[in-house]
Amino acid sequence: MSAAAIEFRDVSFVTRQGRALLDHISLRIESGTTTAMLGRSGSGKTTLLRTVNRMIEPTSGAVFVEGRRIEVEDPIRLRRGIGYVIQETGLFPHFTVTDNVAVVPRISGHSAAETASRSHELLGMVGLDAATFATRYPHQLSGGQRQRVGLARALAADPAILLMDEPFGALDPLTRAEMQDMLRDLLARLHKTVLLVTHDLDEALYLASRIVLLEEGKIVADLPSESFSTSRIPAVAAYVRAVHRGANSSTALVPNQVAP
Amino acid sequence: MTMGFLAQHASEIETLTLEHLWLTGGAMLIAAAIGIPTGILLTRFPRWARPILGLANVIQTIPSLALFGFLLPLPWLGERAARIAIAALTAYALLPIIRNTYAGIQGIDPTVIEVANALGMTNLQRLRMVELPLAAGFILAGLRTATVTCVGIATIAAAVGAGGLGEFIFRGVASVDNRLVLAGALPAAGLALLADGLLGLVERRFRIPGRA
Numbered sequence: 266m267s268a269a270a271i272e273f274r275d276v277s278f279v280t281r282q283g284r285a286l287l288d289h290i291s292l293r294i295e296s297g298t299t300t301a302m303l304g305r306s307g308s309g310k311t312t313l314l315r316t317v318n319r320m321i322e323p324t325s326g327a328v329f330v331e332g333r334r335i336e337v338e339d340p341i342r343l344r345r346g347i348g349y350v351i352q353e354t355g356l357f358p359h360f361t362v363t364d365n366v367a368v369v370p371r372i373s374g375h376s377a378a379e380t381a382s383r384s385h386e387l388l389g390m391v392g393l394d395a396a397t398f399a400t401r402y403p404h405q406l407s408g409g410q411r412q413r414v415g416l417a418r419a420l421a422a423d424p425a426i427l428l429m430d431e432p433f434g435a436l437d438p439l440t441r442a443e444m445q446d447m448l449r450d451l452l453a454r455l456h457k458t459v460l461l462v463t464h465d466l467d468e469a470l471y472l473a474s475r476i477v478l479l480e481e482g483k484i485v486a487d488l489p490s491e492s493f494s495t496s497r498i499p500a501v502a503a504y505v506r507a508v509h510r511g512a513n514s515s516t517a518l519v520p521n522q523v524a525p
Numbered sequence: 526m527t528m529g530f531l532a533q534h535a536s537e538i539e540t541l542t543l544e545h546l547w548l549t550g551g552a553m554l555i556a557a558a559i560g561i562p563t564g565i566l567l568t569r570f571p572r573w574a575r576p577i578l579g580l581a582n583v584i585q586t587i588p589s590l591a592l593f594g595f596l597l598p599l600p601w602l603g604e605r606a607a608r609i610a611i612a613a614l615t616a617y618a619l620l621p622i623i624r625n626t627y628a629g630i631q632g633i634d635p636t637v638i639e640v641a642n643a644l645g646m647t648n649l650q651r652l653r654m655v656e657l658p659l660a661a662g663f664i665l666a667g668l669r670t671a672t673v674t675c676v677g678i679a680t681i682a683a684a685v686g687a688g689g690l691g692e693f694i695f696r697g698v699a700s701v702d703n704r705l706v707l708a709g710a711l712p713a714a715g716l717a718l719l720a721d722g723l724l725g726l727v728e729r730r731f732r733i734p735g736r737a
Contacts, residue, residue, distance in 0.1 A: 320643055345645035355640030359658050359733050372650050402734040418644075 268332025270296040270426060270458035271317055276326035278312055278482075286312045287323065288482035296331075296425070299452060299459040301469035301490075303504065304479035310462045313479070314428050317460065318347045330426065345373055348419030348427040348457075352434040354411045356403040362388070362414050363399045369422040380421075387417040392447055409440040416448070420455075429461045433468065445471055466508040470494070478504060530704050538693075542712050545689040548607065548679045549716070552614030553672055560619045560671075561664060564626025565652065574627060581620035589617065589678045593685050610679070610687035617678055618671035625667025629660030661731035669724040676717040680709065690716075 271294040278287040286309045294300050302310040315321040316328050319340045328335050335343055356365050364371075366387055367380035385395035391413040403411055412432060419427060432448075433441040449472055452459060463469055469476050469490065476493045478486035478501055485500040486493075494505055531538075567574045596609050633656060641651045657664075683691030693709025696702075 318643055320639070341645050341647055343645075344643055349640070349643045351636070351640065353636045355634075355636045357637060357641075357655060358634075368654075369644050372644070372646050372654070404734060 269293040272329040274327045276323045279324045297456045299473045300475045301461045301473035302477050308479040309482040310479045314462050318344045348424040350419045350429045350432045352431040354415040366417045391417045427457045427459045541690050549675045551611045556615045556618035560622030561626050564623045567627045568630045584616045585620045589681045606687040610682035621667040621670040625663050629663025630656045633659045665728040672720045673717050
């Protein structure tokens with residue numbers, strides 16, 4: 266059996282106050298797949314994501330990336346090889362779009378001249394016209410455009426793994442749908458292993474082939490996307506029901522009646 | 526009469542202004558060389574922030590005349606008066622510089638710092654590419670405050686024989702000659718305004734795009 270792209274082996278994370286944010290998580294993520302981690306706020310999904318690039322060190326257990334135990338790796342090298350996208354984008358406000366996109370190659374020792382054409386190519390990939398946007402600053406962009414720049418930056422060093430923490434959470438529904446389309450197209454063309462943290466069930470279903478549901482630091486469900494909505498696992502059914510309340514109420518469901 | 530006074534004292538005004546610049550400039554260079562790295566170190570070891578800032582604060586509260594007064598009995602004061610004055614001025618300039626460097630870096634959006642780390646920046650890359658540029662306005666504001674304060678306090682340095690425009694002021698007070706007091710006070714005020722204006726211009730250049 267070849268090494269998984271990411272493997273969590275009995276990973277726990279306990280805060281200094283004694284709260285277990287991750288409770289003995291074991292999970293294998295195969296190369297080239299997109300896995301969504303779903304769960305309510307505080308379920309541990311972001312914490313789990315952040316163990317992959319050692320932004321959080323598990324208190325016990327181990328994380329492996331491409332078969333290598335990452336706690337013995339140089340965190341700087343590890344992080345440069347993993348794409349990272351977050352909701353607030355975290356674009357550097359004093360860098361132009363081009364400089365933001367090129368930041369990982371630049372800190373890895375490439376010159377501005379070397380990275381310029383690559384940056385423009387990446388902007389094209391995420392649907393931004395380089396001629397228009399290259400010299401702009403983050404504050405001159407819309408939320409969706411910023412998120413595209415954030416994605417281009419994550420892809421700049423051509424990482425095999427992409428960590429996405431509610432990347433589209435702050436966007437309006439229409440922009441979010443556009444971004445999801447763009448990402449889906451992109452992932453269909455590039456061979457990336459994606460870990461996507463979200464609490465948006467639709468987003469998980471649309472983008473991921475596998476959905477892992479977390480609750481209080483534990484995995485309560487681990488299902489292929491296509492069977493998630495129809496699963497009889499109580500936690501999954503509850504999540505699906507909670508998300509579809511609006512649709513249900515519009516079909517005039519009697520209060521307290523459980524959907525069949 | 527005033528013209529006569531000016532003509533009579535022109536070369537002295539020039540000399541004392543240059544001395545004043547030397548005292549202030551020397552103190553500011555040393556204070557910046559100590560204060561900015563100290564402020565940066567405090568962001569790396571935040572548990573030291575309170576005691577260090579507290580100490581700088583205490584120094585700041587010592588009345589300047591009293592501080593220079595304490596220095597008076599030092600036996601080796603004489604010809605080294607200027608150096609001792611610079612040391613005292615440096616101590617006064619430290620607080621705004623350390624505090625603003627520390628606060629400027631601590632005040633950066635934590636998301637930006639987090640992303641800098643997550644993208645694989647080393648500590649030094651983060652400092653050079655992210656923290657210093659984003660805190661530059663704050664740091665310069667601290668230098669500006671310190672400089673203006675220093676120009677003013679440097680007039681007291683004349684009390685220990687360190688020279689500077691304070692000479693005029695002390696002499697004027699002793700001989701009840703307002704023209705002498707003004708001959709010291711006006712150039713000192715001019716220097717303070719000039720330093721404030723120039724550093725203000727530099728500060729503007731470092732403003733972060735999109736922020737007011």
